[in-house]
Structure formats: C-alpha cells, structure tokens
Amino acid sequence: MFEFIISHYNYWMYIGLMMVGFYAMMVKRNLVKKIIGMNIFQSAIILFYISTSVKKGASVPILEHAHEGHGAVAHAVDVMQYANPLPHVLMLTAIVVMVATMGVALAVAIMIYKRYHTLEEDEIIMAMKRG
Amino acid sequence: MKILSLMTVFLVGAALIYGTLDMPKWGDPQSPASTHVSPYYLNHSLEDTATPNVVTSVLADYRGYDTFGETVVIFTAGMACILLLKAGRKRRGNGHV
Amino acid sequence: MILSFDLILLLFVFICAIAAITIRDLLSAVVVLGAYSFFMCLLWTEMAAVDVAFTEASVSAGIGTVLMIGAVSKTKRRSND
Numbered sequence: 001m002f003e004f005i006i007s008h009y010n011y012w013m014y015i016g017l018m019m020v021g022f023y024a025m026m027v028k029r030n031l032v033k034k035i036i037g038m039n040i041f042q043s044a045i046i047l048f049y050i051s052t053s054v055k056k057g058a059s060v061p062i063l064e065h066a067h068e069g070h071g072a073v074a075h076a077v078d079v080m081q082y083a084n085p086l087p088h089v090l091m092l093t094a095i096v097v098m099v100a101t102m103g104v105a106l107a108v109a110i111m112i113y114k115r116y117h118t119l120e121e122d123e124i125i126m127a128m129k130r131g
Numbered sequence: 132m133k134i135l136s137l138m139t140v141f142l143v144g145a146a147l148i149y150g151t152l153d154m155p156k157w158g159d160p161q162s163p164a165s166t167h168v169s170p171y172y173l174n175h176s177l178e179d180t181a182t183p184n185v186v187t188s189v190l191a192d193y194r195g196y197d198t199f200g201e202t203v204v205i206f207t208a209g210m211a212c213i214l215l216l217k218a219g220r221k222r223r224g225n226g227h228v
Numbered sequence: 229m230i231l232s233f234d235l236i237l238l239l240f241v242f243i244c245a246i247a248a249i250t251i252r253d254l255l256s257a258v259v260v261l262g263a264y265s266f267f268m269c270l271l272w273t274e275m276a277a278v279d280v281a282f283t284e285a286s287v288s289a290g291i292g293t294v295l296m297i298g299a300v301s302k303t304k305r306r307s308n309d
Contacts, residue, residue, distance in 0.1 A: 066183035100208035
C-alpha cells in the first residue's frame with residue numbers, strides 16, 4: 001500500500017492542480033482570474049504528459065559521445081539511460097500553443113473591458129441584458 | 132451554483148483518480164510509453180539527423196510539418212490579437228467622429 | 229527523478245496555484261502565476277525534460293507574465309473574488 005502511494009502520489013497531485021484550475025475557470029467571476037485558471041489547467045495537463053516520460057535513473061535525452069567519431073557513427077545506444085523524448089517534443093508544441101491561446105484570450109478581455117468598463121462576469125451579463 | 136460547480140470539479144477529480152489506479156508506476160522504465168516507439172528515435176536519430184539532442188531532432192526533422200503547423204498557429208494568434216486590438220481603436224475613433 | 233525534491237516542488241507549485249486564484253489584487257496574482265511557472269520549470273528540469281524547461285522559462289514565465297501585466301495595466305487591477 002505504501003509503495004503504491006509512493007509510485008502514484010504525483011498523478012494525484014497533478015489531478016489536484018487540474019481541479020484548482022477547473023474550479024477557477026468555473027466559479028471565479030473575474031475574466032483575468034478565469035484566464036489564470038485556464039493557464040493552471042493546461043500546465044497540469046502538460047505536467048501529466050511529461051511525467052509519463054520519466055524513467056528511473058535516466059538522464060536528459062541528449063546522446064553521449066555523439067561527436068567523438070567524425071560523421072554519424074552508429075553507436076549502440078542504451079535506451080534505458082535516456083528519458084523518453086517523444087512527450088517532450090509534443091509538450092514543447094503545447095506550451096507555445098498555450099501562450100498563444102492566452103494572448104488571444106487577454107486581447108478579448110481587453111476588448112470586453114473597453115466596451116463594458118468592467119471585468120466581472122455578472123456585471124457584464126447585466127449590462128448585456130440592459131441592451 | 133457554486134456548490135454545483137464544486138461538485139462537478141470533485142466528480143471529475145474522482146473519475147480521474149479512479150483512472151490513475153491502473154497507470155504504471157511513476158518512473159518505471161518498463162512502462163508501455165517508454166518501451167514502444169521511443170527506442171526507435173533514440174537509436175536512429177544520430178545516424179538519421181547527426182544531432183545528439185534527440186528532442187530537437189524529432190522536433191525539427193521527423194516532425195517538421197508539425198512544427199510548421201505550430202508556427203501557423205502562433206501566426207494566427209498574433210494576427211488575431213493585432214486585429215482585435217486594432218478594431219477596438221478604430222471603433223472608438225468612429226464613435227468620436 | 230528525486231522523490232523528495234519532486235514532492236517539495238509539487239507542494240510549492242500547488243501553493244502557488246492556490247495563491248494565484250485567491251489573491252484579489254490581479255497584479256499580485258499575475259506575479260504569483262509567474263512564480264508558479266518558474267516552479268513548474270524547476271519541476272521539469274528535475275524530470276530530465278530540459279528543453280521543455282527552458283521553453284517554459286522563456287515563453288510561459290517570460291512572455292506570458294508580460295502579456296498578463298500588459299492586460300492588467302490596460303484594464304482594472306481590483307477583482308471582486
């Protein structure tokens with residue numbers, strides 16, 4: 001049981017982080033707070049994917065002794081020595097897309113503030129109902 | 132409303148925690164994610180691309196079109212930001228006239 | 229991966245996330261979000277994902293914080309919740 005908790009607690013921490021972001025997106029009424037919640041949510045998802053690439057005792061995925069022989073000499077690579085590179089690549093893309101999404105969301109929030117002079121969701125909805 | 136949202140959050144969290152019970156151990160070298168496809172890239176990236184950093188060789192060589200699509204996404208986001216902020220300025224200018 | 233270091237960093241990340249969504253002053257919340265991003269960056273370095281770590285440090289903690297501060301300075305700083 002204790003070993004099970006040691007080997008799974010980090011997944012539960014990511015889920016807790018994701019719940020914090022989800023709560024902020026759903027309950028907070030301020031638009032910037034909602035965007036902060038979205039950022040936390042996406043970071044938690046990326047953290048989960050990166051954590052699947054971890055191997056015990058593995059190092060960064062940069063091959064050792066690559067430039068010793070001139071040209072590309074095929075070395076026997078010990079796969080267990082390096083972390084899994086594929087989730088890193090995919091999440092590199094996801095981080096950049098996350099910031100692009102955040103930029104567009106902030107631009108929309110600025111536009112909403114210019115029109116309604118408030119960032120609170122309930123006040124915006126009241127102003128929209130008024131016409 | 133707040134109670135309903137909180138209940139939804141905890142329901143989603145409970146479902147996900149139920150899902151993690153079947154996950155492999157954290158840092159297990161024999162987990163399916165690290166035994167299935169990635170050894171190919173680790174073994175062949177040096178002779179295919181002559182780059183010691185496997186992450187950049189996969190990012191720019193094997194998945195070059197993926198990275199190209201990412202730049203398209205960033206370009207679209209930048210254009211969207213510029214157009215949104217510019218439209219607001221123009222509308223206010225028209226209102227004053 | 230170092231288990232105790234990982235646990236401490238995860239706790240810091242969690243505290244930063246809670247603080248970022250509870251602080252009413254939006255500028256402070258954004259700065260705490262920057263601290264969250266840097267702790268996340270440390271966490272990824274600890275998980276041997278160095279490329280992701282420096283992308284996070286430059287893009288999410290740098291440009292993201294700058295964008296957020298710009299948006300908050302153009303709108304209101306106080307939040308009701």
